[in-house]
Amino acid sequence: MTAPGASAGEDSGDLGRVLAQRERKFAMSLLAPAFLALLATTTFPLMFLIWTSTYRMDLAMPFADGFIGLENYRILLADERFWSSLLVSLIYTGSTVTLQVTLGLALALLVMDMKRGQGWFRLIAILPVVLSPAVVGMIWRTFMLAPEFGVVDYLAINAGLGSKNWLGDPLLAMISVIVIHTWQWTPFAFMVLLASLASLPEDIYEAARLDRATAWQRFRRITLPLLRPAIVMVVIMRTMVALTAFAAIFTVTAGGPGTATEILNLYAYRKSFTELSIGYGSALAVALLIVTIVISGLLFALRRAK
Template identity: 65%
Template sequence: MRREDGAHQGERRFALMLTAPGMLALLLTTTFPLAYLVWSSFQTINLAMPFMDGFAGVQNYVEMWHDSRYWHAMGLTGIYTFSSVALQVVIGMGLALLVMQIPAGQWIFRIVAILPIVLAPVVVGLFWRTLMLAPNFGMVDFLVQWLGFEQINWLGAPTPALISVIAIHTWQWTPFAFLVFLASLASLPGDVYEAARIDRANALQRFWHITLPLLRPAIIIVIIMRVMISLSAFAAIFAATGGGPGTASEILNLYAFKTSFVELNFGYGSALAVSLLIITMAVSGVLFYLRTPRRREAGA
């Protein structure tokens, strides 16, 4: 008993030795700055007016509560996250189902799908802003007019700008959902589908009763990962619209960023970032709670 304890003691010490550098690095690089962020959210830090700096108490948060631009950004974050994730999952799933049916050439789709994923979001934002959406130059603009529709100022008018940034995000990340679903579909047992065909389930019924339930874990994982990425989206919007026109596409990330680095109001920017942090943590908490499988029949 005692000797065994000793052996485990050695293992524990070794394990601690292996994890310590990584954990210490995480503590220093993430937790310490976050603590600093929380601290600075209770300060007035304005690089434009350094003479005002000092302890502010909850004043930044009070201000935030009454800040209509904050609530606007919050609403846009919700719309942006929800719609882009929903689109990614639906389109990605549809595309994966489609490509699974194709007898040959699946590899082309896999290669093409990897391209948007590996591109820098800032470059994606720039490409869309210039080559695709720019008035009288971009291909989308050209296509819209060629089809006989009225010209739309994609990035210069409020609603089209919001639609555009959602579309850009969806364009870049749908391949992610597609690839995950494709891999999941490929790993499903074939004989189960044959059994379903013999049991007279048609294609739609097979999808509804077999595919969807079996893909549930993959769908949930994709939703979790995509929500997280959506909530921290920055570069593509920043490059495409900069949050504009006005605040039409200014999600919380951009508002916090601009408050800090454009208006140089770091205290208030910190408070905005803290609220974003809390929202992100709450959303991830809920998603992970949903994800944990719960037995429907206890004890079975």
């Protein structure tokens, strides 16, 4: 695998160097626009964010603004709302990812065995994942969860549970936002795992059947180990997105009632743009970045460990 240009000049060193240099220059000019844009829209904001997190910066009271060093972080560590939002984040992420992967895997196994109708699943599964979480949140908040005529509440009434205040009760609100996120993204786990199942070699199963392995043994000893890379990949991807979920909660409960469904991401947003404390909000966003890095580090370590 030698790139064109470089390979031509291997016999004469000077020509090779000239061509390699020309290739490098060409590469740089192709990369420059995208990398300048990425620097401007990601790296530069990160620096600026760390800088603002060391300031007292309040859009409602600009006269009190000023450098305060690590004061925001000291406040953060003693802030009960920060710790509760971190806990909500972990519950939301842990439960939605677990549900997506187990339901997605179960359904993929089930559909894999179907002789007809697989196409329907592949088609229908696309619908939730291409939708905007903002639209999904709105639909659930109104047509699904509204008292009485909302379909979920209607079913609850008919099941003898009675009409519930789905988004007004702290526990039910938390369950609701978890269910909504799971509803939207289980098809994602399903599609990825189904594709990965379909690529497994058939002959291993044949051998296992000849050895009279039970269905459970086949799943436990063959399917699961072979699917492990795909499962871990889905877990990593879904965890990153769940940690920074925004629209799916904001449109449904806006973090409420109170702070019952306020994940850390939402707290950072509310602090910055509702309560207008940009400095402290920046510190919360930096804390979220650190949490994201720590959790993804743990997950990547899990991927490497066999």
